[in-house]
Amino acid sequence: MSTMKKSLASLAAAIALVSTSLSAVADEPRYNLVSLHAEASQEVAHDLMHVTLYSEEQASDPAKLAATTTTAINEAVTQARKVKNVTVSLGSRNSYPVYDDKGQKITAWRERAELRLESADFAALSQLSADLLGKLKMGGMSFSIADATRQQNEDNLMKNAVAAFKARAQLLTSALGGKDYRLVNLNLSSAGAPHPMPVMRMATMKADAAGYAPAPQIEAGTSQVTVSADGTIEVQMP
Structure with missing residues (x-):
């Protein structure tokens, strides 16, 4: 067998060994699994x-x-x-x-x-x-909320949501009598819940002497931006 063929055969064997190891880890049974939810929210001014x-x-x-x-x-x-x-x-x-009135003639x-x-x-x-x-x-x-403003706030809230998830995971681990926990999976998602805004009827305003309607006072309000952390941990018992 040529040197190149031997190298390729060795590489193929190594890849097969790694694939087998990863498959074994993936198929490894897990115990004491706990699903957790945590979130971080903040009121953000409309801009x-x-x-x-x-x-x-x-x-x-x-x-x-x-x-x-x-x-x-x-x-x-x-x-x-x-x-x-x-x-x-x-x-x-x-x-x-x-x-x-008869609905027949335009x-x-x-x-x-x-x-x-x-x-x-x-x-x-x-x-x-x-x-x-x-x-x-x-x-x-x-x-x-402008896209750039929402993105900036979500980035900050993402850190807070992960920190809240870790704190809750540690709390539940202690409550279950575990010595530590291992993160199995974690999903982060964001959402904004706009507050209802009153409809402004500027068409009813009276025009001034020059024929222009006065500009109304603006109250833009806020929306609550929330980042949620949902995941699963495996509690490791003593």
């Missing part, structure tokens, strides 16, 4: 504001109605893009017929188009939304 504005009109001529809606949305988009640090995007747009058409705004600058977006109420109506306002 992203979302506003939905819309144009909704009704007319007998669908072509003119579409043109009117497009003009209103385009003007609002142009105005919104002048404000720094505000992300502008178009939402849904749809039109539908309006029938007579008497008019109604069209609705949305404009969505997002920003971390609450004051700027609040004022922009108030200014745009001369052209559009308020659809809704909500707040959330």
